[in-house]
Every structure is written in C-alpha cells, then in structure tokens.
C-alpha cells in the first residue's frame with residue numbers, strides 16, 4: 001500500500017517570536033504534492049505561526065499537551081486550548097519528555113486518550129536508549145512502549161495515530177541508525193500493529209523515523225519500505241535543510 005509521506009519538524013525549545021516569523025516566512029513557499037508537511041513550534045509560537053501559515057500547505061502542530069481538559073495544572077496546555085487556536089495534532093511521548101520530565105507510560109496513555117477524545121491526531125514517539133540496544137533489549141522496549149501507550153485504543157482510533165520511531169542515541173547526535181536497523185524496527189512495529197489490529201490498519205498507519213535526519217541521508221531513509229517519512233529536530237530549524245528533506249520525500 002502506498003502511504004503518503006510525512007515530514008514533521010520538531011522545533012523543541014528553540015525560536016523566539018521574531019526568529020519564528022523569519023523561519024516561517026522562508027518555509028511558506030514550500031509545497032510538495034506527495035508529502036504532508038508539519039511543524040511543531042513551541043507553545044508561545046503556535047498561534048502566530050498557525051495564522052501565518054493558514055494559506056500554506058504546512059500544518060502547525062503541538063509538541064505536547066496535558067491530559068486534562070482544564071483545571072489547576074499550572075504551566076500546562078490542554079487539547080481544548082490547542083483546538084481553540086486551530087492546532088489539531090500533537091506529538092506525545094517524545095523521549096525528551098520521557099527522560100527530563102519523567103513522563104511515564106501511564107501519563108502518556110492518558111495524553112493519547114485526551115487527544116483522541118478531542119478528535120486530535122497524535123504523533124506517538126517511541127525509542128530505545130543505547131544501553132537497551134546494546135543489551136539486545138530494543139525490541140522488548142519498543143513493544144512495551146506501544147502496548148502501554150497506544151495498544152489500548154480501538155482500531156478506529158488508529159486513523160488519528162502516527163508513530164515516530166526515534167532511537168534515543170540517534171537524536172541530536174549526528175549518529176543515524178543504519179538503514180538495516182531502521183527498516184528492521186519499522187517492520188517489527190508494523191507487524192505488532194498487524195497482530196493487534198489487523199492488516200488493514202497496519203498497512204495504513206504511518207511510521208516515521210527520527211534521529212539526525214539531514215538533507216544528505218533523508219532520501220535513503222525515506223525510501224525504506226516501512227518508513228513513511230521523518231520527524232526532524234535540528235535540521236527543521238534551517239529553512240533550506242528542511243526544504244531539502246521535504247523535497248527528498250516528495251521525490252519518492
């Protein structure tokens with residue numbers, strides 16, 4: 001089955017409002033018929049970037065959300081708030097949230113539930129640490145992150161789910177996983193979805209790779225059978241690098 005590629009830029013905690021405006025003005029022109037393009041700016045930039053990109057092909061998404069709809073949760077942002085400014089998709093479970101903010105599988109599954117109940121889309125991130133791979137534990141880790149994070153969902157919910165496999169050791173290190181490692185893990189993930197939800201779902205769900213994707217390796221990674229695009233960190237902060245990566249996906 002041919003799945004439409006996704007290239008999503010995760011800006012992380014970068015870009016103040018002026019820098020965002022500048023980057024967005026350069027990104028505005030990007031269009032690629034075969035690619036769904038997304039960017040995830042920080043909360044303070046969401047409203048403005050979304051307004052500036054309204055007539056473009058770029059979808060503005062959130063880096064995170066809280067699992068409650070409203071209430072006494074100082075510093076947090078809910079699905080309802082995101083929807084109210086036109087943001088319909090959120091990343092959930094990025095390894096930096098898991099690691100630096102102690103977001104457990106239980107919390108992450110609640111975030112997924114909140115997004116789904118609000119008809120939002122989720123880019124659900126999973127990935128192993130280097131020590132886990134070195135101990136040959138990586139498949140078990142990925143399986144448990146999926147089981148605990150999203151495998152409680154109904155089959156119909158998978159229309160709103162995108163998975164991003166991001167090996168923690170490849171994030172921001174310039175150390176990309178090899179093509180064999182990437183394809184092997186993506187196939188493993190797709191097979192798990194198949195055994196839990198059936199072939200129709202496993203063939204339609206999009207699985208992105210993240211971890212040091214750059215213009216010079218994007219095409220090779222995106223051409224792997226079970227890779228449906230990428231979640232891009234560092235290179236998404238540079239308009240020409242990000243455009244090159246989108247172009248690589250569009251040509252496949």
Ligand code: 13P
Nearest residue numbers: 010171172211212233234
């Ligand atoms: P880098 O592309 O900077 O390695 O980051 C990947 C990532 O964490 C995207 O969410």
